[in-house]
Amino acid sequence: MRERLLPRPLASTGGWLSLLLPAALVTSYLHTQPACGPSDEVHRLLIAAAIGMCLRTLSFLLTSYIETGPYIKFALSHLLPGIVCSFCVDRSWPIALPAGLLVTFVYQHVYVRLFRGLPRTFTFGEAAIMVQGVLLFGLNAIFRIWTLPSTDFNQLNDIMISALLCLLLVCLSLYLVRFMRKTLLFYMLMALLLVAVTCAPVTRPLPLIALLEFLFKDPLRLLIILCDLLFVAITCGTVSWQLRNSTQASTRVRKVFHLLIVLVFVPGLVYQCALLYLATGVALAIFVVLELLRLLQIPPFAATLAQAFDSFKDEKDAGGLALTPFCLLIGCALPIWLTPCPCLLAQKDSPLLLLLSGILTVGVGDTAASVLGSKFGRNKWTNSNRSLEGTVAFVLSILMSVGLLQLSGIVVMTQAKWFATVFATLNSALVEAFTDQVDNLVLPLIFYIIVGLA
Numbered sequence: 001m002r003e004r005l006l007p008r009p010l011a012s013t014g015g016w017l018s019l020l021l022p023a024a025l026v027t028s029y030l031h032t033q034p035a036c037g038p039s040d041e042v043h044r045l046l047i048a049a050a051i052g053m054c055l056r057t058l059s060f061l062l063t064s065y066i067e068t069g070p071y072i073k074f075a076l077s078h079l080l081p082g083i084v085c086s087f088c089v090d091r092s093w094p095i096a097l098p099a100g101l102l103v104t105f106v107y108q109h110v111y112v113r114l115f116r117g118l119p120r121t122f123t124f125g126e127a128a129i130m131v132q133g134v135l136l137f138g139l140n141a142i143f144r145i146w147t148l149p150s151t152d153f154n155q156l157n158d159i160m161i162s163a164l165l166c167l168l169l170v171c172l173s174l175y176l177v178r179f180m181r182k183t184l185l186f187y188m189l190m191a192l193l194l195v196a197v198t199c200a201p202v203t204r205p206l207p208l209i210a211l212l213e214f215l216f217k218d219p220l221r222l223l224i225i226l227c228d229l230l231f232v233a234i235t236c237g238t239v240s241w242q243l244r245n246s247t248q249a250s251t252r253v254r255k256v257f258h259l260l261i262v263l264v265f266v267p268g269l270v271y272q273c274a275l276l277y278l279a280t281g282v283a284l285a286i287f288v289v290l291e292l293l294r295l296l297q298i299p300p301f302a303a304t305l306a307q308a309f310d311s312f313k314d315e316k317d318a319g320g321l322a323l324t325p326f327c328l329l330i331g332c333a334l335p336i337w338l339t340p341c342p343c344l345l346a347q348k349d350s351p352l353l354l355l356l357s358g359i360l361t362v363g364v365g366d367t368a369a370s371v372l373g374s375k376f377g378r379n380k381w382t383n384s385n386r387s388l389e390g391t392v393a394f395v396l397s398i399l400m401s402v403g404l405l406q407l408s409g410i411v412v413m414t415q416a417k418w419f420a421t422v423f424a425t426l427n428s429a430l431v432e433a434f435t436d437q438v439d440n441l442v443l444p445l446i447f448y449i450i451v452g453l454a
Contacts, residue, residue, distance in 0.1 A: 014125025
């Protein structure tokens with residue numbers, strides 16, 4: 001089957017990426033808070049599903065390279081991942097085995113469909129992370145939305161999950177029913193989505209009222225919202241300026257977005273974690289809608305969005321999807337999404353570093369490596385276009401940032417935590433120097449896993 005799938009060109013298979021989300025979920029399990037409610041069992045179910053999907057990817061790649069008989073191929077590709085997935089679940093076999101087989105079957109079906117729908121966009125490993133993430137989100141929504149205790153954060157969580165589920169259903173509808181891609185029907189569908197998100201009886205009071213009450217409850221929250229809106233205006237201004245120049249955006253221009261996302265995430269995590277959590281979901285939804293407008297060529301925005309994509313894309317945006325901006329947002333937000341009750345964790349000094357994994361690696365380290373490496377880089381690594389100077393900048397920028405966070409009292413660093421941070425930074429720097437995968441997606445997970453296990 002692999003011959004009929006078209007991965008991103010000029011990149012390796014990246015099968016090892018399929019291991020990252022299961023490992024990150026195991027790490028986040030170590031930081032589960034008792035106040036999260038009945039999340040222990042749900043977390044174990046998600047880990048089991050992630051392990052099954054990971055094995056399904058590895059067996060798919062293995063049987064693509066090695067000639068095997070049909071029975072062995074069936075056992076490796078279908079039975080083994082399903083059995084291991086069900087074995088990890090504390091359930092009776094008559095229930096666990098069919099559930100494990102169903103999860104791995106659905107995963108493989110979506111995995112193949114992704115390649116056929118978006119050829120030359122992902123490597124096999126990048127696609128594994130994306131499909132694992134979507135399916136784990138769906139499973140998490142099914143398991144949690146009716147089981148979590150009623151708190152302000154869980155109320156926001158319910159609103160965000162239901163909104164993203166509705167958006168996912170809209171995307172599936174547009175994929176399956178071509179007639180709905182007509183301009184008028186598309187905008188009617190978006191209007192219906194907006195009504196469903198704000199007025200569906202997911203919470204009491206209705207989501208719109210609950211959101212307004214939450215936003216206007218705290219003056220500091222309003223101030224941070226105003227600052228975030230200013231950063232959004234700067235982002236739009238940067239894109240507009242670049243489009244007027246009619247040139248390909250340089251590395252330094254693209255890294256402006258990395259700097260802006262740092263300015264949004266760090267104050268958000270420290271002072272308004274629940275607001276930031278909600279904002280990441282809103283930002284992801286906006287990205288998806290804008291990408292739908294561009295891919296489906298919906299007037300009057302499609303032409304401008306296509307021009308912006310052509311101006312800001314890099315070598316990893318080889319397919320039709322604008323992969324880089326999605327991965328920038330997802331990479332920075334993944335530590336928050338992966339960690340149960342992240343805002344309880346954010347109130348503790350030392351574990352806050354775990355939630356900053358994406359910001360430190362992508363927003364700080366990768367930005368320093370790209371900007372300084374492109375300007376001062378003279379000594380290239382063997383078999384890599386990255387420079388030794390850029391790697392040094394990556395390491396020093398992260399360690400200096402953590403030192404500043406410690407001096408400011410935002411995080412408390414023990415000797416063991418410093419050792420884990422240095423080790424995670426060095427590993428992330430080497431991966432950034434040598435990988436041909438999307439580093440915005442990979443680096444946060446590597447840093448998260450290592451620091452979280454300390």
